[in-house]
Each structure stands twice: as structure tokens, then as C-alpha cells.
Amino acid sequence: MSSQEAVKVVVGLGDRAYDILIGSGLVARAGAEIAARLxxxxxxxxxxxxxxxxxxxxxxxxxxxxxxxxxAITLPAGEKTKSFAALQQVVDGVLAARLERGDAVIALGGGVIGDLAGFAAGIVRRGMNFIQMPTSLLAQVDSSVGGKTGINSAHGKNLVGVFHQPRLVLADTDVLDTLPRREFRAGYAEVAKYGLIDRPDFFAWLERNWQEIFAGGPARAEAIAQSCRAKADVVARDEFETGDRALLNLGHTFGHALEAATGYDGTRLVHGEGVAIGMALAHRFSARMNLASPDDAARVEAHLRAVGLPWRMPDIPGQLPDAERLLAYIAQDKKVSRGKLTFILTRGIGQSFIAKDVPASEVLAFLRENHPE
Structure with a gap:
């Protein structure tokens, strides 16, 4: 696939609509694509x-x-860069370059850089143009699309941020060839998520084609495009996550708690791995609540295991806090409203739904059952 044959997905937000271009050679074409629009x-x-x-x-x-x-403003790699200190460094760097409101902030990196740069773009001069150039699979299929930006706090992940939509997303599939295999696998968890939310046929296709996606064949670009279409559809319906955009958080409530519990230590757990374990836990918890068949949970676990992703808490190296502490992290997560626990649960593959008022006692019992100790 040449850059001229890039797949275009449009995020339909009226006069703020923007293109996602997916294909080969887009880093080399970035200047032309950006100049044509800005x-x-x-x-x-x-x-x-x-x-x-x-x-x-x-x-x-x-x-x-x-x-x-x-x-260029170059920062250390890793989740710990999503911090107030790094945000200040970016803001100061943009202002020192004397950039104006009509100029642009370009995020060249994975989800950490995209979230941080997007937040800076959203607040410097009360909002600058923002361009996403995601270099990880996770960012290409998820975090670069939809305008959610932010940094982490000692109280939890992504608790400080703004909605700030990009003007353009350039997803160059060539850059994924330099991605460490672990990071590619972690990003694949977000691809599988779209099938598990409401596209059971896509999940079945992934079960058949995941090896070609990992190998870099045509299935890779197709998986990215399908994921972006799924994300774009949801964002266009519910930009500010007041309704069904919350479905995109499948696996994230458990996953974010596990990330916080490991101190955002990427040697132990990266975001996509937390999501993978979280999705397996969400399906197992749904089965425990008699909402779905245990067979569906087993199918999800089998696929995650096949691609080499962690799927249960004992897969995380080192010790985890006890179940009560994990519940406290879940309660601190931003998907909590007035103290009531909200989870994305499922009635089966591709049948996820928003479950509000989930009893904390049920979650605690489930965490105790699945805790490695």
C-alpha cells in the first residue's frame, strides 16, 4: 500500500470533522498533508x-x-511522562518557540505522547491546532482518535485533561515495523476490544487472521481501519462520553486499577496488557453475575493467550495490593459517578453494555477470587 492509496476514515463532527489516513509512507508525506489542511x-x-x-x-x-x-520537544519514553512536570515542559517549549494559536502541536509517538501533547494543545493559548501521528498500534487504533487528552495523577490514571479533537490523524503503518513485539501485542488488545464491544464478526475475523496482523500483511491495515471506523462511529455519536462512548472503556476499569496498583511501571504492566486482563476479568465477572456464559469468557481468554497477552492477575510480575486496595483504585477511577461503581459488562461476545450501580461487595468478592494470593 503506497501513501497515495492510504485508507481514509472520517470522524464526523460537523465543521470539526477530520480525516484519519492509514497507510504506508505517511511520515514522509506528513508535510504535504498538513500544509494542504493548515x-x-x-x-x-x-x-x-x-x-x-x-x-x-x-x-x-x-x-x-x-x-x-x-x-521539536523530546521527552523520556514511558507512562511516567504523562505528568504535570512533563506538561509544563511541553507548554513552556511551545510558548518559547513563539507559536501562535493558529499554529499546530504535532504528537509523534504512542498514547502517552498523544495524550500529553493533546492536552498541551488544548490549553496553550486556549486551544491550538493538534495533529496526531501515532507510532504504536495502540495509539493508531484507539488513543489518537476521539480527542480525549490528559495526564495521570497520584490519585489515578487520566484524571486531569480536556477533550480536544485533532485536525488530522496520520497513521503510518510502516512505523509499526520498529515497534517492540510486546508493545504491538499490547496495542492488539485494543483491536480485539472493538470486536468484543459490538462487532462479534470482527472478533471472529481476528481469531482467524491475528497471525497475519502480527506479520504485517494486508490484514494489519484492515484491522487498523476497522478499529478506527468503530471508534469514529462512537465518537461521532457521543463526543464527550455522556452515553455509549463509555463502551470503549471495556476492560479499562479493571485495567486502570491494575496499572495504578503497579505504580505505572511499564516493566511490569503496560496499558494494553492492563486492558487485556481487564477485558478477561470483565467477561469472567459478567459470567459470575449470570449475565453471560462462562464459555464466552473462556473464548476471550483463549484468544488473548494465543496472541501472547496476559489475561489474569497472576500474569503480572511482582506482588499486587490486596483486593480491598484494588477496589479502592477502581472506586477512584473516573468511570465512577457519585460513588456508584460503573462497569462495562457483557451478555456475550460483541454484546457489551454499561452497568451502573454495580455492588461493591460483588466486585470485592470477585477480586478476592481472582487475586494471585
């Missing part, structure tokens, strides 16, 4: 040390060829 701008590229080494020079050259002057 002529005359200057830009700040926000990236991390790992991505900068692999892709920053190519992006900077592409921007320069298109007449876009740019400055």
Missing part, C-alpha cells in the same frame, strides 16, 4: 526519545519540504 502554519513536534531516534528526522524533513518551520 496552510502557513508553524509547528511544535512533541515526541519521546525512542520515537525521535527512529522517525523525527524524517518528519522534520517532510515538514521543511512543505514550508512548515518546526521545533
Amino acid at each position: 496552510p502557513g502554519i508553524r509547528a511544535a513536534i512533541i515526541t519521546d526519545e525512542n520515537v525521535a531516534a527512529a522517525h523525527l528526522a524524517a518528519l522534520s524533513e517532510s515538514l521543511e519540504k512543505a514550508g512548515i518551520a518546526s521545533t
Whole structure:
């Protein structure tokens, strides 16, 4: 697939609609694509040390060829960069470059960089243009689409942020070839999520084609495009997560609690792995509540296991806090309303729903049953 044949998915938000381009060679074409939509701008590229080494020079050259002057702000890689300190560094860097409101912040990186750069773009000069160039599978299929930005707090993940939609998303499938296998697997958890939410045929297709997706064949671009279409449909219906956009959090309430419990230590657990375990737990909890068949939970677990993802709490290296502490992390998660626990549960593969007022006692008993100790 050449860049000229990139797949286009449109996020339909009226006069704020934007394109997601998915294909090969898009880093090299970035300058032309951005200049066509935002002529005359200057830009700040926000990236991390790992991505900068692999892709920053190519992006900077592409921007320069298109007449876009740019400055780069390079941060440490990892979840701990989603912090107030890093946000201040980005904000100060953008302001020091004398960029104006009509200029752009470009996120070149995975979900951490995208969330952080998007938050900065949303607050500097009360809102600058924002462009996502996701370099991880997870970011290409999930976090780069939809305008949710933010940083972590000591109280939990993603608790500080704003909704700030990008003007353009460029998902270059070539950059995934440099992604560590563990990071690719972690991103795949978010691909599987779209099937488990409301696309059972997609999940069955993934069960048949996951090896080609990992190998980099045509199925990889198709999986990314299908995931983006699913995300775009939900965002267009419910931009600010007041309704069914919450379904995109399948697996995240358990997963975020496990990330907090491991201190966001990426050597122990990265986001997509937390989501994988969280999705398995959500299906098992649904079966425990007699909402779904245990066979569906077993099918989800079997697929996660086949692709090499963790699927249960004992798969996390090191000790976890006790069940009561894990419940406290869940209660702190942003998917809680007035103290009532809200989960995304399921009636079967592709039949997820928003469950409000889930009894804390049931969750605690379930956590005790599934705790590694």
C-alpha cells in the first residue's frame, strides 16, 4: 500500500470533522498533508526519545519540504511522562518557540505522547491546532482518535485533561515495523476490544487472521481501519462520553486499577496488557453475575493467550495490593459517578453494555477470587 492509496476514515463532527489516513509512507508525506489542511502554519513536534531516534528526522524533513518551520520537544519514553512536570515542559517549549494559536502541536509517538501533547494543545493559548501521528498500534487504533487528552495523577490514571479533537490523524503503518513485539501485542488488545464491544464478526475475523496482523500483511491495515471506523462511529455519536462512548472503556476499569496498583511501571504492566486482563476479568465477572456464559469468557481468554497477552492477575510480575486496595483504585477511577461503581459488562461476545450501580461487595468478592494470593 503506497501513501497515495492510504485508507481514509472520517470522524464526523460537523465543521470539526477530520480525516484519519492509514497507510504506508505517511511520515514522509506528513508535510504535504498538513500544509494542504493548515496552510502557513508553524509547528511544535512533541515526541519521546525512542520515537525521535527512529522517525523525527524524517518528519522534520517532510515538514521543511512543505514550508512548515518546526521545533521539536523530546521527552523520556514511558507512562511516567504523562505528568504535570512533563506538561509544563511541553507548554513552556511551545510558548518559547513563539507559536501562535493558529499554529499546530504535532504528537509523534504512542498514547502517552498523544495524550500529553493533546492536552498541551488544548490549553496553550486556549486551544491550538493538534495533529496526531501515532507510532504504536495502540495509539493508531484507539488513543489518537476521539480527542480525549490528559495526564495521570497520584490519585489515578487520566484524571486531569480536556477533550480536544485533532485536525488530522496520520497513521503510518510502516512505523509499526520498529515497534517492540510486546508493545504491538499490547496495542492488539485494543483491536480485539472493538470486536468484543459490538462487532462479534470482527472478533471472529481476528481469531482467524491475528497471525497475519502480527506479520504485517494486508490484514494489519484492515484491522487498523476497522478499529478506527468503530471508534469514529462512537465518537461521532457521543463526543464527550455522556452515553455509549463509555463502551470503549471495556476492560479499562479493571485495567486502570491494575496499572495504578503497579505504580505505572511499564516493566511490569503496560496499558494494553492492563486492558487485556481487564477485558478477561470483565467477561469472567459478567459470567459470575449470570449475565453471560462462562464459555464466552473462556473464548476471550483463549484468544488473548494465543496472541501472547496476559489475561489474569497472576500474569503480572511482582506482588499486587490486596483486593480491598484494588477496589479502592477502581472506586477512584473516573468511570465512577457519585460513588456508584460503573462497569462495562457483557451478555456475550460483541454484546457489551454499561452497568451502573454495580455492588461493591460483588466486585470485592470477585477480586478476592481472582487475586494471585
